Amino acid sequence: MPLRNRNSESGSAATAGLLALLIVILVAVTVYVFATNLYPPPPTITEVGKAVDHQYFLTLCVTGTVFILSQLGLAYAIWRFRDRGQPAHFTRGNNTLEMVWTTATIILFLGLGLLGRKAWAEVRFTPAEPDAVRVEVTTNQFVFNFRYPGPDGKFGRLDPKQVSASTGNPLGIDENDPAGKDDIVMPTLTVPVNHQVELLIRSQDVIHNFYVRELRLQQDSVPGMVIPIHFTANQTGHYEIMCTQLCGLGHYRMRSFLDVVSEADYQNFLKQQQQGAAQ
Ligand SMILES: [Cu+2]
Structure with a gap:
């Protein structure tokens, strides 16, 4: 050659x-x-x-x-x-x-x-204030469900065997627990402005995520765990909630909305939902 x-x-x-x-x-x-x-x-x-x-x-x-x-x-x-045609130079680094x-x-x-x-x-890592609004967030493929404890302030017991989205009990609230009778389950999250909110984040199937850009808050939901986080929104408005974990084929459409409303509007919202539940 x-x-x-x-x-x-x-x-x-x-x-x-x-x-x-x-x-x-x-x-x-x-x-x-x-x-x-x-x-x-x-x-x-x-x-x-x-x-x-x-x-x-x-x-x-x-x-x-x-x-x-x-x-x-x-x-x-x-x-x-x-390259100027010079011979290559070997180095062992510095x-x-x-x-x-x-x-x-x-x-x-x-x-x-x-x-x-x-x-x-x-x-x-800091506990929420005692008067914080508590809402349970449950994720599953590919929806968010938000549960309010109702007038008694207590969440009803959950029974995985009673989970039945088609008959209106997506979370499996135990029928035999009186604390669960007044629980309110909503597809969107409504909270009062300037009032601390504690979210209890859970998942029914795979790892999802609760993310709201305006809150600068992002938290995974993990099956078998209840993860508490809290925030205080200081401005009313309509904000997008999205899942940021690639959780399956429908991941792209897994989203919901956060409505931050005045304290009076929040009380009205609770009243309306309670009446709706009683009917
Ligand atoms: Cu998801």
Whole structure:
């Protein structure tokens, strides 16, 4: 096989230059999208939401800086070390550099985690206020059901054998438990504004998720567990609830709505539902 003349097919700056330029353009477009806030999230309606947004911003600053520096470094290396017909150079790497960027990554990740811990813990690890509105959220393929305890303030016992969506008992409320007689089950969630709400999240089949963007709240529902979270919405409105776990073929249509209403409207809603149940 004849030896090729390396110099005749190397040394083209065009390929390396084009690739480096593409990377620089990619970085510029990405920075533009984030810096101009091209796709802003809907404004939050909770105090905790502000802490979550602040945490997102911090994370974006840190990961954005790393992204910009590493991509520009890559573009530089592609250009600087392009093929000029020189012999390949073997390197075993640089232990000091490896140590530095591994340690820096650990510190950044742990630091961001520790900073975000407060907002996370406030929603999940502190008990709800005693006068919080309690609503049980049950997920199944592919619907949400919301249960209110009714005037007695007690949820009726659940009996899996009595689960029967077609006869109007999707949750399997035990017929023999008097506490369950006044329970209200709704396909959407209605809560009062400026009043703490505690959700007790459960699942009947697979792992689903309860997510409302405006609450900045996202929680998996896990079969066999009741997961409590709480929030206080400070603005009335109609918001979308969605399942963010890929839970099956109908996942794309698994959604519901959250209505945040005034305290008076909330009492009216409860009264109407109770009358409906009594009829
Ligand atoms: Cu789901």
